[in-house]
Amino acid sequence: MIAFGVPNGQALEKKSDYIRLIKEFGAKPITDELLKRFKHVHPLLILRHFYAHRDLDVYLDYHDEGLEVSIVSGRGPSNYMHIGHLMLFRFVKWLQDELNSYVYIPLSNDEKYVFGKTRDLDEAYKYAIDNALDIIALGFSEKRTRIFISTRISEIYELSVRISRYLTYNTVRATFGLNDSTNVGVVFYAAVQAAHILLPTIKEGQPVLVPIAIDQDPYMRLTRDVAERLELMKPAAIYSKYVRGLTGEPMSASKPETSIFTVDGPEDIKRKIWNALTGGQPTVREQRKLGGEPEKCVVYEWLRIFVYKDVKDARRHYDACRSGELICGQCKRMLAEKLIQFLEEHRRRKREAIKKLDRYFIHEVRIPDELHIT
Numbered sequence: 544m545i546a547f548g549v550p551n552g553q554a555l556e557k558k559s560d561y562i563r564l565i566k567e568f569g570a571k572p573i574t575d576e577l578l579k580r581f582k583h584v585h586p587l588l589i590l591r592h593f594y595a596h597r598d599l600d601v602y603l604d605y606h607d608e609g610l611e612v613s614i615v616s617g618r619g620p621s622n623y624m625h626i627g628h629l630m631l632f633r634f635v636k637w638l639q640d641e642l643n644s645y646v647y648i649p650l651s652n653d654e655k656y657v658f659g660k661t662r663d664l665d666e667a668y669k670y671a672i673d674n675a676l677d678i679i680a681l682g683f684s685e686k687r688t689r690i691f692i693s694t695r696i697s698e699i700y701e702l703s704v705r706i707s708r709y710l711t712y713n714t715v716r717a718t719f720g721l722n723d724s725t726n727v728g729v730v731f732y733a734a735v736q737a738a739h740i741l742l743p744t745i746k747e748g749q750p751v752l753v754p755i756a757i758d759q760d761p762y763m764r765l766t767r768d769v770a771e772r773l774e775l776m777k778p779a780a781i782y783s784k785y786v787r788g789l790t791g792e793p794m795s796a797s798k799p800e801t802s803i804f805t806v807d808g809p810e811d812i813k814r815k816i817w818n819a820l821t822g823g824q825p826t827v828r829e830q831r832k833l834g835g836e837p838e839k840c841v842v843y844e845w846l847r848i849f850v851y852k853d854v855k856d857a858r859r860h861y862d863a864c865r866s867g868e869l870i871c872g873q874c875k876r877m878l879a880e881k882l883i884q885f886l887e888e889h890r891r892r893k894r895e896a897i898k899k900l901d902r903y904f905i906h907e908v909r910i911p912d913e914l915h916i917t
Contacts, residue, residue, distance in 0.1 A: 622796035657728030
């Protein structure tokens with residue numbers, strides 16, 4: 544996880560960090576008034592899972608004035624995607640439909656290599672193609688979606704070099720809490736990330752919105768500073784809170800038990816969810832009498848974020864848990880059934896996406912021999 548630019552270099556992971564993003568780092572809360580500007584408000588906005596922004600109002604002004612707009616939402620391909628990644632891209636797909644926007648999706652194989660998350664660029668390439676198929680399977684517009692692998696297009700390198708003149712080593716080091724043993728690729732990647740974000744603005748003159756988790760804000764702050772120096776429109780950002788992993792700790796590709804991955808089969812899904820952290824009482828009898836604590840329960844959090852499409856349904860579930868009407872086994876069974884059903888359909892669409900892979904990429908692609916789509 545990237546450090547948040549604080550002196551001790553520690554990443555933001557606690558609820559207090561959501562407040563700090565606003566009070567100390569200058570983001571603004573998403574208000575009811577701002578939500579009225581959307582024709583159909585996404586449940587994750589109503590729930591304030593996406594809760595803060597930078598210049599979202601300015602970005603919507605550009606859109607309302609008739610200007611073509613873009614969204615940039617990348618992926619670091621170091622493993623198969625999990626349900627949390629899909630949630631973000633489903634939100635991006637909703638934004639594309641809502642705003643009729645272009646979507647640029649950089650697959651940052653360079654990032655995962657220089658940060659030591661993959662053995663080599665070939666391994667990152669394999670995961671990049673697999674991840675791209677997951678993203679395409681969500682139904683993005685062929686005509687208005689641009690996917691690319693970072694090291695495969697010269698425009699990104701040229702733009703990164705141009706941007707690098709406006710970033711000093713001391714600025715990058717202080718922002719990310721780097722130390723003297725950090726390799727130079729990590730430092731230069733700050734310029735590469737800025738190139739990803741600014742590409743639609745420089746190439747097409749389009750305002751950009753970046754939906755990201757709060758730990759990625761350092762990149763946004765640096766990129767907005769660079770944009771100002773280059774006399775470009777500053778990219779806007781919309782920030783999400785974290786979704787806890789099944790064990791209660793953050794979801795991580797290196798800890799399979801924390802999440803459900805797109806390659807997980809029904810039995811793996813059931814096992815992981817059955818072992819998930821809940822807010823239930825020790826016995827069914829106590830649960831019926833005292834009720835559960837859904838605010839502590841990862842299963843309820845996942846149902847609310849990944850399953851329920853109406854916040855009223857999520858509220859009814861909350862009340863049923865608090866009253867003891869629902870017990871943990873029922874909730875776990877419900878979540879497992881919904882995710883198994885969703886992923887079976889998702890994998891079907893993913894297999895079909897292979898036929899149209901090249902329609903989404905802005906450069907030539909090949910399907911790796913070792914790629915295995917179940």
